[in-house]
Amino acid sequence: MQKDASLTTPAAIRKLVRAGDYSGHTSGFAPGFVQANLVILPKQYAFDFLQFSQANPKSCPIIATSHSPGVTDMPTVGEDIDIRSDLPRYRIFKNGQMVEEVTDISDVWRDDLVTFLIGCSFSFEEALIAAGLEIRNITEHKNVPMYVTNMPCQSAGMFHANMVVSMRPMKPADAIRAIQVCSRFPSVHGAPVHFGDPAAIGIKNINKPEFGDAVTIKNGEVPVFWACGVTPQIAIANAAPDFCITHSPGHMLITDIPNSRMAAL
Amino acid sequence: MQKDASLTTPAAIRKLVRAGDYSGHTSGFAPGFVQANLVILPKQYAFDFLQFSQANPKSCPIIATSHSPGVTDMPTVGEDIDIRSDLPRYRIFKNGQMVEEVTDISDVWRDDLVTFLIGCSFSFEEALIAAGLEIRNITEHKNVPMYVTNMPCQSAGMFHANMVVSMRPMKPADAIRAIQVCSRFPSVHGAPVHFGDPAAIGIKNINKPEFGDAVTIKNGEVPVFWACGVTPQIAIANAAPDFCITHSPGHMLITDIPNSRMAAL
Known part of the structure; x- marks a missing residue:
């Protein structure tokens, strides 16, 4: 991928990724904007996972969750996001084991899936x-x-x-x-x-x-x-839910949120 | 000294000290209120000392200075303060050497003296x-x-x-x-x-x-x-000004400033 001027905005990078034209890591892309870890779980596990996150905010700081199961947009973190295609690479887990690494999860999407975006270093x-x-x-x-x-x-x-x-x-x-x-x-x-x-x-x-x-x-x-x-990710491996999707390490969702907006003070 | 209820306010403690009825250390007195280190220097050294303080704010954080040479009140830090008598114990230095430890400095006061109050741990x-x-x-x-x-x-x-x-x-x-x-x-x-x-x-x-x-x-x-x-204090000992007064270690000025007001956030 050429990192030309047109690809420095989060939306431009997401569009390229969505089209299947980039599937590499996102380190150093769109400087100044929040990149997020991804966890997608069936609704039956969602409350417990959110409770785990809220009890351990330093390890698992939640930036956003999907507003209801099955929806694929994330309007609070970026315009026109489709969570099924806007990350360069995903990992699919069954019963705690990774079964596949893919660049698009549209074909495994389900109406009961809940998305969690987690802050990143x-x-x-x-x-x-x-x-x-x-x-x-x-x-x-x-x-x-x-x-x-x-x-x-x-x-x-x-x-x-x-x-x-x-x-x-x-x-x-x-x-x-x-x-x-x-x-x-x-x-x-x-x-x-x-x-x-x-x-x-x-x-x-x-x-x-x-x-x-x-x-x-x-x-x-x-x-x-x-x-x-x-x-x-370790907590999910330990829990071994029957189905789960995460990003591949280093292949993050690039949001429209400026890093500066994450500052508490 | 009996630490009864009437002596828990900064003003009450200062009054007792001013009257010559207490000359001990102030650790644990008037909880919640700022206690200050004291440095008094002739006007000829005042600018350099203030410049030293402002260049080294972690070592020498200035809480207040007297508003003009010779004045003995400190209205921004406490009501009716007389800096000559409101600390339990003072040290008088000449040419960098301590020459006397006293409980009142009224008899050595001069019209050219400038007072510095410095934050304390x-x-x-x-x-x-x-x-x-x-x-x-x-x-x-x-x-x-x-x-x-x-x-x-x-x-x-x-x-x-x-x-x-x-x-x-x-x-x-x-x-x-x-x-x-x-x-x-x-x-x-x-x-x-x-x-x-x-x-x-x-x-x-x-x-x-x-x-x-x-x-x-x-x-x-x-x-x-x-x-x-x-x-x-080391900087003053190194400089060896012809005249200087400090508090005795642990014998501080108790101000009317709540510790909470020192918080930046």
Whole structure:
């Protein structure tokens, strides 16, 4: 895909994706606009999942839900969205197992499906960069390293998981600034949940993340840990609902919401 | 002193102190009200000192200055304050050396003296306790430990100093909460300046503070460091002005300003 001027607006990118002309990741696309994680569940699981999200807002910050089962637009987050085609890549799960990765879910759509959009770290990383902080995974062109902790989320119905965290190494003074900046963004994971000793939250080897890539931790830096949107994916895998659709990692919904509108203050 | 109900208001305590009936420390007095550090300098040094303060607001947060040289009231911080008698104990310095500790400075008052009131950690400690956090020096009934760092303040005229920091040990999750809470209080030292490795800011031995008392650092806790109001005292000692008055440590001016009014948000 050519990233020309006509494709820098969220609507232009969604149109291209909808037409089937782009199916890659969305990192760095439409700078300044919120990108969202996607979870689609049958109505019978929707209340429990929403309850799980609301009990664990740092791991699973809900940006929007579809206003009723079966509808495919999301008017509060973007114009003319069709949730069945506007993400570059989807994963379809049956009984907790991924069965297919597709670029369009129109043919498996059902009238009982409820859509959840969940905040994503891209938004707060942009705010941190604007504050002059270095994001190591961006500098090193890697996926952010993610770890399964020993910190249990509050469970709700069938949904339960230990918190998954992402990690960005920083000098302590930068970490303090990052805590201030991210505290303004509760809808996109908010302030970190831990810094320093990985073992204190059950991480055995900081160089062996369960998801993503290891990044360099320089002398004088400490690992800083944020609650991560992979947590609800683990909760869904644990719950093993008979049917579920998510985005493919890194292949997000690009919304019309400016990142700045996510700031609490 | 009996801490009966009539002595819980700032004005009542100041009246007692003014009458010469109390000359002890003010820790825990008039809960909810701002207590202030005091610096009094001849007018010839006033601009440089104010410039030092404004360049180093975390170490030297100015709450108020007298509105002109020689005046002894401070109407913006309290009713009927007489700065010459309303603190329990003062220190008089000549050429950078302490020459006397007194309970009243009326007999050394001069028409060229300018008063500076500087924010104090008592205010943010109260906010941290209200947030459910433990303050180790309070739990252990000790003075907070303070350390001279290798971080230079921005100098102004004759005033220069390395930053002095106070330290409170906390678990990382509590430290993150403390950073959020203290960020709301820029006038009383604000957010911490460092956490973790003491050597990174030039502290050789965390168990040997230069001022105050060592406190217990428990397993799983990290030292968290705040800029400290002792910094301007070091700057004054370095500058060695021919004349200067400060409060005695712990013997503060109790103002009529509610701590809550110091919150930026």
